[in-house]
Amino acid sequence: MKNYEVAWALQELADLLDLTGENSFKSRAYRVAARRIQALPKDISDLYREGRLTEIDGIGTAIAQKIGELLTTGEISLAQRLREQIPAGLFDVLTVPGVGPKRAYQFYRELGIDSLSKLKEAAKERKLRRLKGMGSKIESTVLAGIERIENPEKKRRxxxxxxxxxxxxxxxxxxxxxxxxxxxxxxxxxxxxxxxxxxxxxxxxxxxxxxxxxxxxxxxxxxxxxxxxxxxxxxxxxxxxxxxxxxTPQEYPSALLHFTGSADHNIRLRQLAKGKGFRLSEYGLESTTDSKEVVTPASEAALYAFLGLPYIPPELREDRGEIEAGLAGELPKLVELADIRGDLHIHSCWSDGGATVEELARAAAQRGYQYIAICDHSRSLKIANGLELERLKRQHADIAELNARGDLGITVLTGIEVDILDERLDYEDDVLAEIDVVVASVHSGFKQPLERIMARIELAMRNPHVDILAHPTGRLLQRRSGYAVDMNRVIDLAVETGTALEINSFPDRLDLDDLTARKALQRGATIVINTDSHHLEQLAYMTYGVAMARRAWAGPGQILNCKDLTSLRKWLRDRGSTH
DNA sequence: GCCGTTTTCGGCCCGACTGTTTTCAGTCG
Structure with missing residues (x-):
């Protein structure tokens, strides 16, 4: 069982406990434990086998016992019992704005409401106002909330x-x-x-x-x-x-910190403040002694300094270890947009892109890059005008001519986004060997079982000519979850073969996600941040990929496309020779 | 349920807004 599955089970248990009106600190303990496990670099099952679960901050004997039960039996009996007591539909009821665990359980207990449709009906029939502490307003709030939920265009993030x-x-x-x-x-x-x-x-x-x-x-x-x-x-x-x-202007730095969150990060900061005898809120720091002295720091950095911390960038503020690292003086220097020297996954009008190679090169030079790789689609992806060998050769000649002119201010590398087909790549090895940057990706067979997808990905990653695995999970945010892929195994393969894993910067992909990328980095895999641009403006999506890398705690030294051209060329050469 | 150079019991982050209350609980972030 994977860490995220264990984390998910504890999260569910916390939700169930909330609904039964348990002491809210108990459910919070489960949530904290879930978050710790999700951010854990090691496999939770290994720690369990070694009897070291309680070494994890936030996990005591009770939660350790439940994790053990989950890992050995596949189920937590307490969760099972609570599920019999709490209908699954109550979780839908909880999603209505203005309805929290207390009200949801009250609706269920007193009116038998266990689904959104029953809640809607009860609100329309004016039954909610009969409950203690409620009036007519709750009914209109509920109806408006349900309407928003039921409108798919409006509920999306x-x-x-x-x-x-x-x-x-x-x-x-x-x-x-x-x-x-x-x-x-x-x-x-x-x-x-x-x-x-x-x-x-x-x-x-x-x-x-x-x-x-x-x-x-x-x-x-x-x-x-x-x-x-x-x-x-x-x-x-x-x-x-x-x-x-x-x-007010004096309160602004404290307020900015407060409203940036995350809520969990703020909780940790307030605990630190409390230890120093201050109450931290959006208005600043107030002494808990009789003096009631109020401190309003002049900047977020000053506030962090007051708490004994270095400035923590917003992308790290998730209570995923940044407080501990900050206190220990071990916060990483994060990669920045300015560290990016090139983009190694760009489409041109040779396949399904909207711009010529020259236009892309000039736009990339404007961004201050040293290099780009034009990685159009390979021949099987007909819908995207994939390149037959003949056109691939002409494209390479085109790129060579552009580079030879020497007025671009940037080097254009040849590249390909080669489809990972069943049991082979879309081109033969001798073709791939001639290409500077080979990006491999899955564009078909999304419904295949895990073993089959993994066999395809492994074949690609073990190919000595493949440099990068693009958008490793294939997910599209808000539209589809990825194909069945065992990212633990992919990370192991990336470390073993030296294949770089892509953080795809497209806003509906962001694939790898932050947590997976962080795990990959912790294990020593190489990450590359690409845009997968199909139009000139999309080169700017690099910001989002860099943001994911920052959320993954990445420094510039861990990112392939932070290398200068000479080092990149050496990396590409060395890869070819070691396989 | 977790945790402890103020504690092994009694705390656990803090405040705005709303609606239904005559002082506060629930929700949200």
């Missing part, structure tokens, strides 16, 4: 590029207000989480009312779900929620 677009839009518009002294995007978008639920913005001003009125007047907002003096939540007409928090 935003892809990073979409969230980024809106985040900049609202930020710029708020910045134009004369009373706004500071404004920033916070929340999961600032942490660059792979998909975004709500947009969070923080502004500093001495005139909160004026700024609040200004924000509420934005024409694309529909209803307001919260409307207080310092916090406003509006529903954008396309369905997502935008939260604005208004603070």
């Amino acid at each position: 935003l892809l990073l590029n979409t969230a980024d677009y809106y985040g900049c839009l609202f930020k710029d518009r708020l910045a134009q207000h004369p009373q706004v002294t500071e404004v920033a995007v916070a929340g999961s978008l600032r942490r660059m989480v792979e998909t975004i639920g709500d947009l969070d913005l923080v502004v500093a001003t001495e005139s909160p009312q004026e700024v609040a009125e200004y924000f509420k007047s934005f024409p694309e907002f529909g209803e307001l779900v919260a409307n207080g003096p310092t916090k406003i939540s509006a529903i954008h007409k396309s369905g997502f929620q935008v939260d604005l928090r208004i603070v």
